[in-house]
Amino acid sequence: MVDSADPMKAVLSRYRDPALARKLVARIWDLARDLPKIRIMHVCGTHEWTITHWGIRALLPDNIEVRGGPGCPVCITPASDIDVAVKLALDGINVLTYGDVSRAKGSRMISLEDCAADGGKVGVVYSFMDAVRIASSNPDSEYVFLGAGFETTAPTVAYYILKGLPRNLKVLSAHRYVPPAVGFLAESEDLEIDAFINPGHASTVSGMRAYKPYFDKCGKPMVFAGFEPIDVLVAIYMILKQLRENVPRMENEYVRSVTWEGNLKAQKALQEVFDFEDGYWRGVAIIPASAMNLKEKFSQDDARRVYGLERGGGDYFPQEARCAEIIKGIINPPDCPLYMKACTPSTPIGPPMVGLEGTCRIWAQNRILVKDFRCMSEACRINHGTKYVRRL
Ligand code: SF4
Numbered sequence: 001m002v003d004s005a006d007p008m009k010a011v012l013s014r015y016r017d018p019a020l021a022r023k024l025v026a027r028i029w030d031l032a033r034d035l036p037k038i039r040i041m042h043v044c045g046t047h048e049w050t051i052t053h054w055g056i057r058a059l060l061p062d063n064i065e066v067r068g069g070p071g072c073p074v075c076i077t078p079a080s081d082i083d084v085a086v087k088l089a090l091d092g093i094n095v096l097t098y099g100d101v102s103r104a105k106g107s108r109m110i111s112l113e114d115c116a117a118d119g120g121k122v123g124v125v126y127s128f129m130d131a132v133r134i135a136s137s138n139p140d141s142e143y144v145f146l147g148a149g150f151e152t153t154a155p156t157v158a159y160y161i162l163k164g165l166p167r168n169l170k171v172l173s174a175h176r177y178v179p180p181a182v183g184f185l186a187e188s189e190d191l192e193i194d195a196f197i198n199p200g201h202a203s204t205v206s207g208m209r210a211y212k213p214y215f216d217k218c219g220k221p222m223v224f225a226g227f228e229p230i231d232v233l234v235a236i237y238m239i240l241k242q243l244r245e246n247v248p249r250m251e252n253e254y255v256r257s258v259t260w261e262g263n264l265k266a267q268k269a270l271q272e273v274f275d276f277e278d279g280y281w282r283g284v285a286i287i288p289a290s291a292m293n294l295k296e297k298f299s300q301d302d303a304r305r306v307y308g309l310e311r312g313g314g315d316y317f318p319q320e321a322r323c324a325e326i327i328k329g330i331i332n333p334p335d336c337p338l339y340m341k342a343c344t345p346s347t348p349i350g351p352p353m354v355g356l357e358g359t360c361r362i363w364a365q366n367r368i369l370v371k372d373f374r375c376m377s378e379a380c381r382i383n384h385g386t387k388y389v390r391r392l
Pocket residue numbers: 320321322323324326333336337338339340343344348349350351352353354360
């Protein structure tokens with residue numbers, strides 16, 4: 001029963017409507033008939049959450065596979081950036097960052113949270129605005145903000161840099177830009193990806209236009225999608241339709257947010273503040289033009305220049321951990337021997353179990369314990385998503 005007095009509930013009920021989902025699933029099965037194995041990749045932790053939470057993989061035919069790519073900001077932040085942030089904190093500089101970034105471990109398996117226990121100066125903020133406020137209120141202390149994330153969070157940093165940062169606040173930018181990563185993944189032969197569900201919120205900033213050069217090069221379907229279960233099902237339907245017609249296109253499912261041009265103001269701020277240079281994505285590769293590094297004219301705000309820090313590039317994962325394959329979308333969490341044994345949400349070992357948008361964490365929180373998530377085993381039945389599945 002929809003509460004008509006609550007417009008948000010009314011909208012959500014539309015995008016979670018089981019009757020509509022049932023029709024879409026039937027269409028997807030029709031379109032998938034006789035197709036070879038199709039691998040669709042999304043590059044967004046929020047899409048992974050939607051797909052896992054609502055049990056969408058369990059609704060798809062066997063020949064349609066949806067893989068989670070490197071869409072978790074914590075997962076792709078280089079271990080060396082964590083290392084230098086830890087060193088700064090232990091040297092007495094106040095390092096501010098997001099909660100899940102503070103729990104990611106560097107190459108010596110030490111996180112900012114760990115180093116705080118050893119006297120490191122670490123603070124958790126919800127946004128860059130908090131960091132600006134804290135630094136402004138404490139002018140006699142030095143602060144560094146470790147900025148991780150994509151073009152969704154970077155514009156706020158760019159905006160405040162353009163406005164003028166407090167002189168005691170520097171930025172250690174580990175920000176990454178998604179379109180080149182999609183281009184890189186599309187060209188990665190070991191992944192054999194046939195089509196992409198592109199991230200709705202990052203594309204709201206960059207616009208569909210930013211993906212055009214990569215689409216032109218790879219010629220693989222790209223559908224920009226929102227984050228409700230109907231959004232994802234429609235995106236899969238659109239991709240299969242393109243594959244059946246053999247006419248790959250860039251299509252927009254998320255018309256309520258994504259446009260061709262994107263957010264021009266945010267893009268302008270990013271272009272003014274950052275150089276887009278080759279950058280390492282942890283577990284993946286160095287991806288051309290994907291790292292947002294502060295331009296030379298903002299040297300006074302750049303922690304790398306002020307403290308003489310290297311660009312992020314180092315990598316480390318513990319023995320037996322298969323985090324790199326998870327981040328790249330090659331395997332699923334139950335394929336890792338540490339998943340839900342040594343590595344759990346309360347005892348995370350690798351970044352995909354630390355990051356709120358990490359695939360391992362999302363699967364663990366939805367209690368997916370088995371490789372075959374299509375079966376209706378005990379593990380599947382306790383998955384929240386199957387409540388939705390069973391209503392179909
Ligand atoms: S379960 Fe833990 S160790 Fe294994 S891939 Fe996931 S995060 Fe890495």
